[in-house]
Amino acid sequence: MLSEITILPGTDKLDVMENFTEITLRAGETISIVGPTGSGKTAFITDIELLAQGDTATGRTILINGTPPIDDIRYSPSLKPITMITQNTKCFADLTAEEFLKIHTRARGKNDNGIISETIKLANSFTGEKIHKDAKVTILSGGQTRSLLIADAIMIGAAPIILLDEIENAGIFKQEVINIIKDTGKIIIFVTHDPLIALLTKKRIIIENGAVKKVLYQNEVEIKAAQNLLEIERRVGTIREQLRAGDVITDDVLAVNFAS
Numbered sequence: 001m002l003s004e005i006t007i008l009p010g011t012d013k014l015d016v017m018e019n020f021t022e023i024t025l026r027a028g029e030t031i032s033i034v035g036p037t038g039s040g041k042t043a044f045i046t047d048i049e050l051l052a053q054g055d056t057a058t059g060r061t062i063l064i065n066g067t068p069p070i071d072d073i074r075y076s077p078s079l080k081p082i083t084m085i086t087q088n089t090k091c092f093a094d095l096t097a098e099e100f101l102k103i104h105t106r107a108r109g110k111n112d113n114g115i116i117s118e119t120i121k122l123a124n125s126f127t128g129e130k131i132h133k134d135a136k137v138t139i140l141s142g143g144q145t146r147s148l149l150i151a152d153a154i155m156i157g158a159a160p161i162i163l164l165d166e167i168e169n170a171g172i173f174k175q176e177v178i179n180i181i182k183d184t185g186k187i188i189i190f191v192t193h194d195p196l197i198a199l200l201t202k203k204r205i206i207i208e209n210g211a212v213k214k215v216l217y218q219n220e221v222e223i224k225a226a227q228n229l230l231e232i233e234r235r236v237g238t239i240r241e242q243l244r245a246g247d248v249i250t251d252d253v254l255a256v257n258f259a260s
């Protein structure tokens with residue numbers, strides 16, 4: 001059982017030691033990684049994905065349950081406790097969404113028990129463009145593909161650590177979705193520029209110049225700020241849907257959506 005991973009410091013882009021002793025991420029935690037483009041966010045989660053042992057550009061070391069992972073865990077894909085999904089992750093199989101999930105469910109030795117339709121439902125809560133169970137995975141859009149793979153990793157996949165690198169364009173991560181994710185007991189790390197995801201995660205790691213600058217914990221005010229942001233997003237969503245449907249924005253629509 002994986003209960004926690006620990007990140008030990010490396011060096012920044014100028015070879016200066018990072019200013020933390022260790023960062024521990026526990027099962028059931030959601031974490032966001034934020035910082036400017038080029039600051040080293042992908043490098044940080046790649047260290048986790050590779051289970052770095054001082055052998056990457058950053059020099060960081062990753063421990064599992066407090067100890068260095070054995071080589072089998074580092075190098076055998078089937079034993080690796082990590083799934084990473086990026087903008088470029090694609091499905092190549094010539095299967096429908098339902099068949100794709102069925103094969104994975106069977107490979108994991110699980111019974112269907114509605115898990116496949118639940119997974120498609122979760123995927124559809126990530127993306128505005130609904131995925132039909134009979135759609136071929138190869139013709140799904142980028143956003144649909146990432147949504148399906150994230151839902152698959154959460155519901156069916158065995159990996160206790162899920163790394164998501166700037167996947168927000170996959171759709172809208174609503175609070176309910178983050179709640180579902182929390183209940184899976186996995187460690188979920190979002191590299192993100194989306195303020196809502198950053199506010200909804202329990203921990204926020206700030207990266208600058210290749211180094212961890214700060215580790216922040218969600219506070220009460222931020223939980224309220226997230227609620228406000230959700231409400232704004234809901235209103236924007238309503239207007240977006242109306243425009244898509246060819247509606248004209250009238251005073252009534254404005255009054256309903258922007259009355260404060």
Ligand SMILES: Nc1ncnc2c1ncn2[C@@H]1O[C@H](COP(=O)(O)OP(=O)(O)O)[C@@H](O)[C@H]1O
Binds near residue numbers: 010014044209
């Ligand atoms: N600590 C570090 N030491 C050396 N190079 C680094 C470090 N962190 C990041 N880099 C390099 O800087 C570049 C940008 O990092 P990247 O992780 O892609 O940034 P981001 O994902 O935040 O846009 C990459 O080439 C990466 O290998």
Ligand SMILES: [Mg+2]
Binds near residue numbers: 041042043165
């Ligand atoms: Mg990146």
